[in-house]
Amino acid sequence: MNNNEHLTKRRGMTAEDLLRLRSVRDPHYAPDGTRVVFVEKSIDEENQYRSHLYMWTKDGAVRPWTFGPWRDTKPRFSPNGETIAFLSDRSGRTQLWLLPTDGGEARQLTFFKNGVRDYVWSPDGTFLIALTTLGDDETIEDREEPEKAEVKRADLKPRVVERLYYKSDAAGFLDGKRAVLARIDALSGKIEALTGREEEIGSFAISPNGRTLAFVANRNEDPDTTFTRDIILLDLEKKTEMNLTNGCGTFASLGWSPDGMKLAAIGHDLAYLGATIHRLYVFELERQTKRVLTADWDAHLGDAMVGDTHADAKSPGPIWASDGSGLYVTASERGRVNVYFVSLDGPIAPVVEGDFHLYGFTVHPNGRQAVAAISSPTSIGDLYAVSLADGTKTRLTRANEALENEVVFADAKPFTYQSTDGWEIQGWIMKPPELGEGEKAPLVVEIHGGPHAMYGFTFFHEWQLLASRGYAVLFTNPRGSHGYGQSFVNAVRGDYGGMDYEDIMAGVNAALNRFDFIDKERLGVTGGSYGGFMTNWIVGHTDRFKAAVTQRSISNWLSFSGVSDIGYFFTKWEIGCDVWEDAERLWHHSPLKYVQNIRTPLLILHSERDYRCPIEQAEQLFIALKRLGRETKLVRFPDANHDLSRTGSPALRLERLRHIVGWFDHYLKGPFG
Incomplete structure (x- = not known):
């Protein structure tokens, strides 16, 4: 049986396959x-x-x-x-x-x-x-x-708010x-x-002798406006505390060395505020010293991957080698999440490396092997036994074997291109698996949220669904994304809608030039959160796209700063000012300012219980477009928050996918396409 015959025996991914993942x-x-x-x-x-x-x-x-x-x-x-x-x-x-x-x-x-x-x-x-x-x-x-199944009206009480957060x-x-x-x-x-x-409390860990509890807490006098997170040491017998870090940074993912003499943590010094890459710290308690083991490694520790299948899987923190010689850590680099060994006194070396998303990890007590949870664009995700000596992998589980044998997956082909100022940007293209020789496919551009996050080599049900419907899918990591070093991730701050927009549009041009199966006349764009902001921005600055879907988006920074759960600090961190400092600057970076330019049919998806990007952001955009007589539709998802596409109600997630596909089908493949 040749490869084409093998493909014909499999079907494409459907929205309903979400329920089988x-x-x-x-x-x-x-x-x-x-x-x-x-x-x-x-x-x-x-x-x-x-x-x-x-x-x-x-x-x-x-x-x-x-x-x-x-x-x-x-x-x-x-x-x-x-x-x-x-x-x-x-x-x-x-x-x-x-x-x-x-x-x-x-x-x-x-x-x-x-x-x-x-x-x-x-x-x-x-x-x-x-x-x-x-x-x-x-x-x-x-x-x-x-x-309580229901709160009686007589029992309702006002909510009194005194804190900023x-x-x-x-x-x-x-x-x-x-x-x-x-x-x-x-x-x-x-x-x-x-x-x-x-106080807020994060990671915590008990010392090997069982006498000391280390935990992360915000011990600032005004914790709502001060964002350091200290490591506190609590003597479990004497009930006395010691602040180990005293406001020098923000820390998480604690781990004691086997001898109990050192404490590891993932953290950073807030030098670039929310765009600061995470590093590995080791504290030697007797000497009261602090070392940054990854100070010269321009990589973000932890899992920055964006996906819709393993989004709520908790990334493993630093894991000590059994002899205390160093630690195993995950790092996000160029669309991959791999495991590295960071020696206390030597080099940093990859130990589980490849074009995949490693989202779970545990080390065998003998220190010679591990078990990892690994996903890739064409593999939903399973456990693998891994040799820590040479990285060889053996598959242990086949949780999605029936579906993987039934469905044909589109692979994601990586490529790089230059933005308009010469910066190198990484992107991926997915070709519809059933596209015939010489046929053209409409293109959907996907833009991730964050913006300090990363697309890459992971399984993404939404993209497989689009590919199965005959769409080519383009996704990129524009500046602001993790995976390319500190300067790259920081470059978007203060420039939303600037060079990040140029990076994405340059990616569209590069894809059209390199992949002859894309129909340049049928382009669509979508994204959520920051990706929703950028979708709004794009259709307000170009008419190249025939259809767009904006999700959980930002349209107006002036109001966002006061209604989002993080708006009161995130707005200044990312745009550069508060509303009373420079309202015009916030308005300049608001897609709503450019709403009269929007001619692209725009579907607006938003959750009613989204406190990150509250639904008033969608309402403002929708009302303006309707008053201008533009083609638009607002879909509101009840009892759903900002994470609808990842962890929301499965029934609502299905409805979301159907609306996205239906909108693109109508404008890119239907009578308007």
């Missing part, structure tokens, strides 16, 4: 290295997200470990390997549960009123530290209550809740609050 993630080795527990996230028959624990054993078997209509996440073996702790919403709120590895029922360990956000085991396995939240009148002993796109209205770390006895469930002040 399985995301394999968060692998974690057992202490003896014979087993790996991991999570498989899926969508059930009722279009609800579910996630269950699975176990891989050294004989190659993969077995489901939990069942039911729940979301079970973050499994971690106890130090003796006899118990798995995990988070689950099976009681209503997300709580901490314990499951024997030799069989038996899971046991609920915490009953916190507001649930558990994260946890860690103690080194001896006798207790765990969990992160929860408490309201003003709540205590650590208050127990979880059933969710009072809402979050992810969490909604914060209502004065403070983060609290608590110690929980693994046998009795007895709890003890370890912190209590009003």
Whole structure:
């Protein structure tokens, strides 16, 4: 059978295939290295997200470990390997549960009123530290209550706001809740609050001797306007604290060295505010010294990849080698997320490298091998055993095998081109897999959000859907993107709609010149968040595109600065001023200023509970276009936030995809195309 015959036996990707995607993630080795527990996230028959624990054993078997209509996440073996702790919403709120590895029922360990956000085991396995939240009148002993199905009108009360930061796109209205770390006895469930002040708490880790808890917190007098995050050391016996960093930067992803003498963290000094690349720090506690191990490596540590399949998979933090000689870290470079080994006293070397997106990682106790979760444009994502000596990989799971055998995928071909000022930009082109010889395909340009994020070598259902519908897909990383060094990611600040616009349009020109299967007369453009801003900007500055879809966008920086959960600082960070300092500058960078120039049919998609880019941004643009008599439509998604396309209701995600495809089909392939 030749390759073309093989392709004809497969069909194209559909919107409904979204419901069949399985995301394999968060692998974690057992202490003896014979087993790996991991999570498989899926969508059930009722279009609800579910996630269950699975176990891989050294004989190659993969077995489901939990069942039911729940979301079970973050499994971690106890130090003796006899118990798995995990988070689950099976009681209503997300709580901490314990499951024997030799069989038996899971046991609920915490009953916190507001649930558990994260946890860690103690080194001896006798207790765990969990992160929860408490309201003003709540205590650590208050127990979880059933969710109220409906709030009666008589019970409604006004929400009194005094803080600048009072809402979050992810969490909604914060209502004065403070983060609290608590110690929980693994046998009795007895709890003890370890912190209590009003503060945000991030990463936390217990020292190997079990005596010191390191955690990240904002200890500034005005935490809403000061963005450093300090590392606090808490003596668990004496209950005394020491601030290790004293406002020198913002830190996350803590990890103790095996001997307990050093503490690693991912962080930066805010030199370029939100565009500062992340680096690896190591603190030597006895000497009270700080080293930046990646100071000379112009790479962003962590996972900056944008996608719609593994977007909520948590990137692994720095992992110490068993001998303490260095650390394994993930880094985002040129559209790839790979693993590198950073030696304490030597070079930085790749250990798991390739054109793929590595979004999960765990190291075997022997230090010679690892298990990684890996995705690529034509592989949805699976676990692989990896040799840390030579990087060879062996596939362990086949979570999406049935779908991958049924559907033909479009590959993403990378290429580079020069922008109008000579800067090198990276892009990718996806050719419709069933496009015949000599046929032309309409082109859809995709623009990522952030803007400090990255497109690259990962599986993207939306793009496969467009390719299956006969569209070529172009995606690029214009300046402002991660993956190309500090100067590149910082270059967009203060220049939104400037050279970033030139980078994207130069990419369109380069694609038209290089790939003869693109129909230059049928061009479409879409993007979300910053990508929505840029979509709005593009159609206000050129008529080259026959159709556009703007999603969760920014149209007016003047209002955005006061309504977004991050607008009060992000606007100045990215555009360069506050509204009272230079309103004209904000208006200059607002796509709404150029609305009279928009002739391209524009579909506007927006979530009604989006606090990042509130829906008034879409409403202003829609009303202006309607008053001007332009071709437009506004689609509002109820009870959805900024992450609709990635983690929103599956039913609404399907509706979103259908609207996007329908709009492009009508204007690029229908009577207007």
